[in-house]
Structures are given as structure tokens and as C-alpha cells.
Amino acid sequence: MKPALLLVVCGALLLSAPASAQPQAGAPAEQAPPEETGPPKQEAISAGTLPDDLLGRWLVIGWVGIHDDEHAKTTTGLWEVTREDEQVVFRENYRELPQRIATAVADANSEDKAWRPTPEDLSELAAAWDKLPERDPKIATQRNEMYGKDGFDRDFKNEEQTKNAIWAARQTAQFRRSAQPSVRSINVFGATEARDGGYAGNYTAATIAAAPFPIPITLKGKFQIYRVSGPIEPKAKPGFWASLFSGCHK
Numbered sequence: 611m612k613p614a615l616l617l618v619v620c621g622a623l624l625l626s627a628p629a630s631a632q633p634q635a636g637a638p639a640e641q642a643p644p645e646e647t648g649p650p651k652q653e654a655i656s657a658g659t660l661p662d663d664l665l666g667r668w669l670v671i672g673w674v675g676i677h678d679d680e681h682a683k684t685t686t687g688l689w690e691v692t693r694e695d696e697q698v699v700f701r702e703n704y705r706e707l708p709q710r711i712a713t714a715v716a717d718a719n720s721e722d723k724a725w726r727p728t729p730e731d732l733s734e735l736a737a738a739w740d741k742l743p744e745r746d747p748k749i750a751t752q753r754n755e756m757y758g759k760d761g762f763d764r765d766f767k768n769e770e771q772t773k774n775a776i777w778a779a780r781q782t783a784q785f786r787r788s789a790q791p792s793v794r795s796i797n798v799f800g801a802t803e804a805r806d807g808g809y810a811g812n813y814t815a816a817t818i819a820a821a822p823f824p825i826p827i828t829l830k831g832k833f834q835i836y837r838v839s840g841p842i843e844p845k846a847k848p849g850f851w852a853s854l855f856s857g858c859h860k
Contacts, residue, residue, distance in 0.1 A: 658761020
């Protein structure tokens with residue numbers, strides 16, 4: 611159905627509805643339940659053969675609106691890549707950057723200068739990682755997918771940004787109501803080469819904004835992940851007997 615026709619039909623239905631079915635003037639509006647706050651619930655999925663050197667903590671830098679190697683807008687993220695049930699998976703760590711680094715990124719963006727971390731920046735971030743304050747991205751749920759080349763789905767195989775990648779990752783986030791007009795975001799990373807102890811490649815960021823009809827806003831650029839620290843020891847799951855008697859010491 612064409613959009614214009616859809617509006618006409620919906621308007622006709624609303625006007626023709628019985629009075630009892632239409633909102634009454636002065637009737638109290640239904641209140642939506644309060645929103646959750648803080649970092650979102652995250653789901654992690656992976657497939658294919660992924661390099662073991664991905665394990666660890668990473669500063670993820672994206673550059674969009676690129677004019678040249680030195681002029682672009684910089685985005686940042688913190689990833690923790692672990693092994694779960696023999697699969698390499700990742701989750702985003704929603705925390706504020708150390709103030710000095712956050713200020714440097716903001717200053718660079720104000721001048722359209724591409725920002726890149728120094729070894730001192732990475733050392734500072736590593737020391738502060740577990741103490742950084744949480745930030746609220748206004749995201750309800752997030753799906754994190756990571757695939758080795760032999761596990762690429764049809765989209766990754768055909769998309770120009772990912773088809774030649776060593777590995778690729780995709781983040782799909784659903785925003786909470788308070789983030790309107792943003793409804794959903796999708797970030798795609800296609801790693802095409804190993805670089806400086808990490809990986810680099812193509813980056814795509816897309817946001818769906820609410821309007822009379824959803825409007826996709828897509829930006830394409832480059833990304834690089836910088837190692838902050840080495841592999842994270844997986845948390846040991848309690849054994850059967852430890853779980854059974856866990857309440858006996860209370």
C-alpha cells in the first residue's frame with residue numbers, strides 16, 4: 611500500500627469509528643511503565659573461525675565523514691572479547707572514557723581532526739578500566755555478532771564493506787523511548803588487515819530515526835581496534851556441590 615493511501619485510509623477509519631472507540635476529552639492518559647536505566651542487556655553470538663588474538667580488552671575507534679587521513683569525526687567504544695563455550699564472543703563495556711582522553715576526543719571532533727590514541731592513552735585506559743563510571747546509552751537491548759570469514763552470512767559475503775574481511779562484527783541495538791527520535795542502530799565492522807597489534811578495516815554506522823516514516827541515516831568510514839589489555843580470564847562457574855551448598859554459610 612502506498613504511504614499516501616495508507617494515511618487516507620487510516621484517517622477515514624479514525625473518523626468513522628464510534629464515539630466510544632475514540633479517546634474522550636479529559637480522560638486520563640495511560641502512563642507508560644518507567645524505563646530501565648544503565649547499560650543494556652546484551653546477547654553475544656559468533657560463528658566461523660576467529661583469531662585467538664582477538665581475546666582481550668579493546669578501544670574501538672571509528673572514523674566517519676573522512677576528508678583525508680587526518681580529518682574525520684571520531685567515535686569510540688570499549689569491547690571485551692572473551693571465549694564462552696568454545697566460541698569467541700564480544701560485549702560492549704558502556705563506561706565513560708577517562709576525562710583527559712574524553713576531552714582530547716571532543717577537542718579533535720570540534721576541529722574535524724581524526725583522533726588516534728597514544729601508548730600513554732592506552733596505558734591510562736588499562737589502569738582505569740575497572741573503575742570507570744558506567745554510562746547510559748539509552749539502549750534497551752543489544753545483539754553483538756562476530757563471524758570469521760568461513761562463517762559469513764549472505765549480507766557479509768555480498769556487502770562491499772565486509773566481503774573481503776578477515777572477520778566481521780555487527781551490533782544491533784534497540785533504543786529506549788527516551789532516545790527518540792532514534793529507534794535502532796546498526797554498526798558493522800569489516801576487519802581487512804592486522805595493524806599495530808590490533809585490526810583495521812571498514813566501518814558502517816546506521817541509525818533508524820522515527821518520523822512519519824522511519825528514516826535511515828548511514829555513515830561509512832574506517833575503524834581500528836587498539837589493544838588495552840590481554841585475554842580476560844573467564845569466570846569459573848561454580849561446581850554442582852558448590853552451587854548446592856552455596857546458601858549454607860549465610
